Amino acid sequence: MREEDIIKELSKLKKDENYRSLKSIDKKYINFSSNDYLGLNEDRELRIEFFEKYKNVDLMFSSSSSRLLSGTYPIIIKLEKILEKIYNKKALLFNSGYDANTCLIETLFYKNSLIISDRYNHSSIYAGIKASEAKLLRYRHLDYNHLEEILKKYSLEYDDILVVSETIYSMDGDKADIKELVQLKNKYKFKFKLLIDEAHSFGVSGYGECYEADALDLVDYIVIPLGKAGASIGAYVLMDELSKEYLINKGRKFIYTTALPPINVAWNLFILEKIEKFDFRRERLIEISEYTRNLLSKYEIKTISTTNIISIVIGENQRVNRISENLQEKGYLIYPIKEPTVPKGTARLRVSLTALHTEEIIQKFVEELKYEIDNIL
Template identity: 55%
Template sequence: MNNKFLQEELNSLKETNNFRVLKECNSSLINFSSNDYLGLANDKELLNEFYSNYHCKLSSSSSRLIDGSYPEVMELERELEKIYNRAGIVFNSGFDANSSIIETFYNKDTLIISDRLNHASIYDGIVNSGAKLLRYKHLDMENLENLLIKYRDKYEDILVVTETVYSMDGDVADIKKLVELKRKYNFDLMVDEAHSYGVNGYGIAYENNLVQDIDFLVIPLGKGGGSVGSYLLCSQLCKDYIINKNRKFIFTTALPPVNNCWNLFILKKMPEFLEKRERLQELIRYFLSLLKENSIETSSTTHIVSIIIGDNRKIIKIAENLKNKGFLVYGVKEPTVPKGSARFRIGLNPNFSKEDLERFVKELKYEIDSVL
């Protein structure tokens, strides 16, 4: 290990305002950076109801293939299959689920066509698979179709990968159009619902009755699910193959029962969160109107609101000033986003008041105009 090289790399990050450090979260601040889109993880009444009905162990102590397939996780998978009418399997994280699918089922003879802005877990899986990669322009179905026309006769095995709601821009893929293209060009389709589960109930694919048309439907739970882990909905054949062939699944200690009891609890109660979802939609409309009134631009249309500031130094300074005024908001800096597009990524949830939003936008506008 070359310590000199490591230090030089870190010094370079500091010079470009890209050096990352871990900071303890201050719970007294109004948090605009959380992914708890429905406020489930911090809902005291919900937590009290859960703990009064469930008494679960804090460790599974084993992988799923030894004794980690405890009754609660098996019940969770049965409930998934009943709701989605597909075989369901639980992964420890969305990252594991995405990368596992691609590296398990696809190889150097596969063409994978990925939305340019798909998550790092998807690209990790593609690298590990050795598949040929093409990227289509973000959300551009015409560009995707042109690639399918050009390459469909050159590959027998083609996978198209998309997310539903995108984390950095808060925009939404046209899943109906993707399914139309799948029927026309006969490719495999993988969809990640990390930022739509909960906000859209059981997800956008479920809402639009498209679950059966999607080969791999991934539902990570660390956002709107208020938890940890991930569901995968697929065919029974693919589920069996994962259990027998996927290294991350086979050699990983299963999530603790307490996590999957909570996941089961939330899954069963999802229809009861309609009021939270409606409140969130109301706040989205109000927040976007406040931004427009204050001439703060965004292309977002969802609960994820992206506000581009520009360079790393400015976004760090604005975040510090907002923290001193009682607001927690983290900047997303280069190179996570393209050069010149450092931004604030706002995550809304139904627990905000309109007064909170008004004060935040007022202070944000002041900082944007004042910090040079």
């Protein structure tokens, strides 16, 4: 790309108030932009417990190799074996949710495949679809009648069909119906495969929505990124044995990537083994989420969210930028979400609630939010 084209494009982004930049957080805020939903990353006692457990283990800070060379060390094998026992599927650890989604889709599906995706699925899913060269059809967000219309029309035309959904959608804060999706799979006699991304539900709903819905046998691929309630880095991909074998042999993002460091893998294992013990955090998150939604309703601030992710659509970029800046000046770390992450004209504030937020914090924040919405026109 020519230098003048780059400058022109950046200038347009600035003019549209859609320009991104990196900002260092250099003061104490009340954080409404963190995905640490259970507060595990902020828990110092949990970290002390982790280091105490592994104090006699030499945990390196780099694996210094890909998985196919010397990067498949014992603690990775242990983690994947425990995952396989929990989910009754084969497991493979990736370095990020983005890599997991793109690698899985671009490796296992190809130009003769049909992929039917919820319109609001994450960009990593669409990147994988594009790389696969499969035919893409989108169904309206969480509209399973529309999904079935597409299946009726194309299920006899294609032998290789994948349906893709997330569980909790991070830009709207709403949730997919896993039981509805697996019922469709039964209805169409397993004509299509099903991929579910659990990025925002792992931890928040224990082992995830697929596990809680008792749908593990009917979901072909489960992707569990760990950068949210998992309080870590990396992603689990859960699948059948043949798919795992094929990804190991043909998945370029798996083959040519240095494995996660042993210390990160040990932390992933540590959190996985304690997931069932975090019920009090999950209950607290539900309580504060319900309190927030009720308070927003009282102040006549609209949201379609049904989870701990509260999406408040403002509309235009300039207005949402000003509201966000004013709230930051008042001590609240909250950023505007704009296109292309969300559709044009639906710029919004994404309030990310965690188990660490209190009713007092929420009350004050909603009061300030209401003031800004009413006064920034």
